[in-house]
Amino acid sequence: MAIDSLVPTLDGWKSAREVAVGDTLFDESGRATRVRRSVSLLDVSRRYRVEFRDGTAVIADASQLWPLREFAGAYEDRLASTAEVLSLGVTYERRLTSGKTKASRGGVARWRTLATPALNLDECPLPLSPYLLGYWLGDGDSDGPRITVHEEDLPSLEREVEVEGARIISRQRTHGKTFRVRFDLGSYGTGIWALRDLGVLANKHIPSVVFRASRSQRLHVLQGLVDSDGYIEKRTNRVELCFTAERLAKDAVELIRTLGLYPRMSSVAAVLNGQRVGTRHRINFTAYSDDAVSRLARKLERLGSKGSIAPYSRVRTLVGVTLVDRGPAFEIEVDSPNGLYLVGEGMIPVGPFSSGSD
Structure with a gap:
């Protein structure tokens, strides 16, 4: 090389x-x-x-x-x-053929x-739940432990916060059907302390320690990203993430690769009222039900099984x-x-x- x-x-x-x-x-x-x-x-x-x-x-x-x-x-x-x-x-x-063995190209x-492959590594200590970190990176306020969530997903987020040993200390309807919730870590410390310790406060990115964390920890970060800021298309097994921050987008691509998945990123102009206001970085990859890249039932149920043969998407x-x-x-x-x-x-x-x- x-x-x-x-x-x-x-x-x-x-x-x-x-x-x-x-x-x-x-x-x-x-x-x-x-x-x-x-x-x-x-x-x-x-x-x-x-x-x-x-x-x-x-x-x-x-x-x-x-x-x-x-x-x-x-x-x-x-x-x-x-x-x-x-x-x-x-x-x-x-050679081109026709019939049951048709080869038209x-x-x-x-x-x-x-x-x-997915990197096989040991679990490492993190000051914040990997799932909460991913969710915050996708839809959190960069200056504190607050997350914006649609009311449809609020019950799910509340359950996951509790499962992760944290707690929601306030929730406020912002406009329409969205809420802004503030989380804390209970006896483990404050949310803002954890974000500061990870180096992501006012600097959204995936910390380097995450890329060499265990497979389950890395997957939990991806689940948080997909649940907060991702879309899963029915019947195609296509998952999409979209970010305006280039560093976070590139980090997400690397994270997905460490899990043995095959992401592709494209960048397009972000336009509002006919005016360019920035750049959108779109990441697409194929996942299956066994990959469990989401915890939200309404998203996870859109993924089909991959069968016994490793697909070309890998x-x-x-x-x-x-x-x-x-x-x-x-x-x-x-x-x-x-x-x-x-x-x-x-x-x-x-x-x-x-x-x-x-």
Whole structure:
């Protein structure tokens, strides 16, 4: 990989050049794996930008190995080098057919990655319930422990606040059918103290500690975001979040990826009365009932089951391999059973240790 490629580690994101022997990365199952060897390559003559459909990319040398699923008339799991992917191309021109095996389009995607796994991590102490944190990030006042909620969802929020060991100390109808509620943590401290301790007071974002919290803690933050500020479309299993704060939107994308889901973000102008007033960042991803990305019954009931086969919504299609400038690269070897580890913003499984560089 290029030495500035991002690698998710137990301590957060690092560039490949910063990864050292003994550091903890993640394997293709999301489990922790240690680096046992790293090699710096000062000048690689052929480096390639490997691009995926969700807009993420990794710069790698010709010999980097990728565990992929190849379609060449039928699907087959295999390890392929960057050079092989470039040689075979990113599309497969299949023979067109009709009838029960109809194939009306010739050029189809040849390569798909392994699914990005949910990171498997231990629970960590947080000063505020993860669910309440997510709900507040979605519909809370940035300067204090207050949340705006529609009257239809108020009973549900009150129940969840109680379940989380907190309490609502005031509720006030604002206008129409919305309420503003103020919460406190009872014997655990004040709500404003917890928000300040997390560094989110007047600075809405997902704290870095959350990205390396347990799977259930990360899921609870996402549930709060979806329940307060999300929409689930019937029959399609499509979940949408929308934010005006770019940092919070990017944080939500990263959070969703750590849960093994596949988010895509687009940014469009926010218009009010014909005038642009900012930018809306829309995040879409596919979820199923088993993913439990919501606690609200009216939202959760819209999600169907995914069945026994992992859907393509959990993998990334490889859409391009292009030559880039020569430069330094870095090889990493880990102690996971298959020698695989995650790399890039999309946390794509790569490896094992390649046999050499060009």
